[in-house]
Amino acid sequence: MPRTKINRNALSNKRLRENTADLEEILREYDIEVENSIQQLQSGYNKQMREITALFEELRSSCSDDILKTKIRDLKNVKDINELMVVEKMSNLNATLKDTCHKADEGYVTEAISNKSRITSGSENGSVCQKQGLELSQNISVIGSLRKTKTRRRSQSVSSIVQEKAYVTPGPRVMMTSSKGRTPLQQQNQQGTHTSRSKYRTPMSSALRQKAASVDRLNCITPRVNPNRPISLLRHARAGEAVFSVTGSPIVPSNICETTANVNIPVSDGVLSIRPQCIESGNLDPALMKKIDQKTLNHLLLLKKNLDIIMAGAGFKLNNH
Amino acid sequence: MVTMDISKSNSKERLSLYNHLMKKMKFMEEDRIASFKNWQYSESDKCSVQKMAEAGFFYTGHGEDDDSATCFVCGKVLDGWESNDDPWEEHEKHAPNCRFVNTHLIQDDYSVEQLFNLAEVVVKAHLTKSFNKKLVSINNTADEVRDIIKNQSSY
Numbered sequence: 001m002p003r004t005k006i007n008r009n010a011l012s013n014k015r016l017r018e019n020t021a022d023l024e025e026i027l028r029e030y031d032i033e034v035e036n037s038i039q040q041l042q043s044g045y046n047k048q049m050r051e052i053t054a055l056f057e058e059l060r061s062s063c064s065d066d067i068l069k070t071k072i073r074d075l076k077n078v079k080d081i082n083e084l085m086v087v088e089k090m091s092n093l094n095a096t097l098k099d100t101c102h103k104a105d106e107g108y109v110t111e112a113i114s115n116k117s118r119i120t121s122g123s124e125n126g127s128v129c130q131k132q133g134l135e136l137s138q139n140i141s142v143i144g145s146l147r148k149t150k151t152r153r154r155s156q157s158v159s160s161i162v163q164e165k166a167y168v169t170p171g172p173r174v175m176m177t178s179s180k181g182r183t184p185l186q187q188q189n190q191q192g193t194h195t196s197r198s199k200y201r202t203p204m205s206s207a208l209r210q211k212a213a214s215v216d217r218l219n220c221i222t223p224r225v226n227p228n229r230p231i232s233l234l235r236h237a238r239a240g241e242a243v244f245s246v247t248g249s250p251i252v253p254s255n256i257c258e259t260t261a262n263v264n265i266p267v268s269d270g271v272l273s274i275r276p277q278c279i280e281s282g283n284l285d286p287a288l289m290k291k292i293d294q295k296t297l298n299h300l301l302l303l304k305k306n307l308d309i310i311m312a313g314a315g316f317k318l319n320n321h
Numbered sequence: 322m323v324t325m326d327i328s329k330s331n332s333k334e335r336l337s338l339y340n341h342l343m344k345k346m347k348f349m350e351e352d353r354i355a356s357f358k359n360w361q362y363s364e365s366d367k368c369s370v371q372k373m374a375e376a377g378f379f380y381t382g383h384g385e386d387d388d389s390a391t392c393f394v395c396g397k398v399l400d401g402w403e404s405n406d407d408p409w410e411e412h413e414k415h416a417p418n419c420r421f422v423n424t425h426l427i428q429d430d431y432s433v434e435q436l437f438n439l440a441e442v443v444v445k446a447h448l449t450k451s452f453n454k455k456l457v458s459i460n461n462t463a464d465e466v467r468d469i470i471k472n473q474s475s476y
Contacts, residue, residue, distance in 0.1 A: 023470055027467065027471075030467070038456065052441065053441070056438075060434065063433065063434075069432050071431065072433070076429070
């Protein structure tokens with residue numbers, strides 16, 4: 001009985017084609033694998049490069065300018081390395097506090113800040129500023145409405161407030177200038193001229209009256225936002241500025257620098273900001289603690305040490321009282 | 322290969338890790354001097370150990386006849402030294418783009434900041450070198466595997 005002849009050649013060709021197609025598929029898959037592993041290597045390399053950059057940036061920022069400019073030859077002559085480290089630590093703290101004064105004063109000149117700035121203007125190397133920083137850390141007061149009430153002084157003459165508001169230049173510049181650089185008006189202020197106020201005076205003008213911060217006063221929030229519409233601009237809160245969530249979404253006041261964790265301690269005339277160079281961790285939920293990476297923990301350790309230094313200074317003062 | 326494992330929590334451990342890395346890279350002049358154990362030229366020669374180390378070279382030779390020295394920044398390897406060879410001149414002639422030789426400064430004349438900058442360059446250069454090495458090895462292996470697959474398909 002005849003049957004359909006199967007062409008053996010065609011069959012083997014078909015098998016070969018299938019085989020080739022399979023191998024091409026394998027080759028394609030292998031190419032993808034190779035591409036993936038190269039990408040992984042590249043991303044690991046980029047990450048390490050970023051880490052190294054950050055590391056050296058941290059190293060440079062943790063040394064004062066004096067140390068950075070010291071020649072290696074001179075560094076070898078330093079007999080006691082601890083002496084150098086102490087100087088370095090002090091200058092670090094100094095720089096932090098200078099920075100704090102700068103941040104606290106920026107655009108928010110309150111009476112108390114002006115007074116402090118005037119006192120610090122006498123210091124040429126910022127050491128007075130540092131001492132004050134230690135004092136300030138004790139005077140932790142509540143920001144917002146309570147702080148406003150605290151700074152109200154009944155015996156204060158109106159004219160002196162006006163003078164301060166009008167003529168005192170912003171804090172950091174005043175702080176950095178030497179005593180010779182002060183304007184005559186500031187010197188006059190420093191001498192404590194107490195001009196008596198008129199017997200008949202209008203109550204504090206609305207411009208000078210400080211309103212207590214409240215969620216109800218939406219007109220205080222700048223820029224004015226409509227929660228129902230998309231926002232076209234982004235503005236970060238400045239140090240000491242209150243942040244409101246209009247619709248109740250959670251907010252993190254990562255105002256100063258997103259890449260550095262910081263602790264803002266409200267003080268009587270601003271905010272004492274202690275910031276090591278590290279990423280932000282902010283939540284003390286035990287479950288979240290496990291998620292904090294080792295690098296951040298290292299930075300937190302540094303932060304703790306800084307706080308210990310400050311608290312040691314505060315404790316010393318408390319004991320004296 | 323440079324590995325920056327900065328996840329170690331203990332600052333002492335971190336410090337020792339950095340020290341180890343810096344020693345491995347012969348970053349400090351002292352380490353470069355220490356690497357020349359059986360250098361054939363004396364202190365009075367132009368290419369003395371001190372001057373070689375000052376010019377950024379450390380010993381990478383194997384055996385007595387091998388006088389190879391390598392720059393710790395650019396990685397340039399030079400051998401065949403003669404007693405009147407000036408290491409700085411030779412370095413500049415063979416590796417004109419080296420970041421270290423271009424400054425014309427010995428280590429003592431560096432400021433701390435300059436040294437930090439140099440360290441950053443050196444560490445990054447080592448990292449880039451090891452990355453390129455890995456990349457080449459991946460590509461080579463991939464080519465070999467592709468050849469095997471193609472040969473398989475021709476049967």
